[in-house]
Amino acid sequence: MFVITGATGQLGSRIVDQLLARVSAATVGVSVRDVDKAAHLAERGVRVRRGDFTDPATLEQAFAGADQVLIVSAAIRGGDAVGANRAAIDAARAAGATRILYTSHQAASRDSLFPAQVTHAVTEEHLAATGVPFTALRNGFYASTLGFVIGDAVTTGRLVAPADGPVSWTAHDDLAEAAAIALAGRGGLDGVTPALTAGEALDLAAVADILTDLTGRTVTRVVLDDDEWRSTAVARGMPEAAADFTLGMYRAARRGEFAVTDPALQTLLGRRPTPARSVVETLVAAGPQPVRPV
Numbered sequence: 206m207f208v209i210t211g212a213t214g215q216l217g218s219r220i221v222d223q224l225l226a227r228v229s230a231a232t233v234g235v236s237v238r239d240v241d242k243a244a245h246l247a248e249r250g251v252r253v254r255r256g257d258f259t260d261p262a263t264l265e266q267a268f269a270g271a272d273q274v275l276i277v278s279a280a281i282r283g284g285d286a287v288g289a290n291r292a293a294i295d296a297a298r299a300a301g302a303t304r305i306l307y308t309s310h311q312a313a314s315r316d317s318l319f320p321a322q323v324t325h326a327v328t329e330e331h332l333a334a335t336g337v338p339f340t341a342l343r344n345g346f347y348a349s350t351l352g353f354v355i356g357d358a359v360t361t362g363r364l365v366a367p368a369d370g371p372v373s374w375t376a377h378d379d380l381a382e383a384a385a386i387a388l389a390g391r392g393g394l395d396g397v398t399p400a401l402t403a404g405e406a407l408d409l410a411a412v413a414d415i416l417t418d419l420t421g422r423t424v425t426r427v428v429l430d431d432d433e434w435r436s437t438a439v440a441r442g443m444p445e446a447a448a449d450f451t452l453g454m455y456r457a458a459r460r461g462e463f464a465v466t467d468p469a470l471q472t473l474l475g476r477r478p479t480p481a482r483s484v485v486e487t488l489v490a491a492g493p494q495p496v497r498p499v
Contacts, residue, residue, distance in 0.1 A: 211237070216377055222381070236256030273303065274297035274302045275384060278325065306388065307328060307342065310343060311401070322462070348376050355416065364425070366434065370460065374407060375402050375403045378479065379478045419485065434455075
């Protein structure tokens, strides 16, 4: 049996859909915090059980009978994220899983300037130490983040953010398909994978140019000092801790941590990954996103 955590989230839900296109629903289980939100999966024949990384006792039943467990990284910031991820990994091992997969990040590193990448690096180390065959999916930076970075740039004509650097913005749909392939057929993805990224890395000046081209309205990239950006973000409603967390992304980007691209995702999918321009086009159609951390 395949068990997927976070199956009602932005990535997990897509992974389940992709997996169901490849295997029988009777072989798929999901671990979710709110089983009511997964009722549509139960109707399709998927086994739905409650599982919460912060309540490890719930994971025993959620992972029972699993041959492979795909752990979508905990949507938690700070030190608690590592503990939550470790709890899920340990529960998968205790359940007898013969393979554990984890949604990591292309920039996972203990010395990253973006705290989330430190969490991924530490989690990968714990995963490798279990002795269970594993796959750490080194996902590219989620392109959906651009929605919040762009904000109201189309309306104001200004894309305002701290100094940044190139990022290989990668679509959730592509990464979900890659995860499903890894689960159902492995695709040669064992251990820590190469960076699973789109084919190009764009900085926000390039994104501003795309916005200009798509909308016909000039969008200018405006660089703010870190402290000024933080003050502005907090004034607009972002919690201080979240603003500090988000600043880590910009600092890591300008150090080049997210500038890596690799053909591995294209090879796995058998097609060109979704370009950032297509994602931006969809985001523009959806309208401005509320201010929130990445």
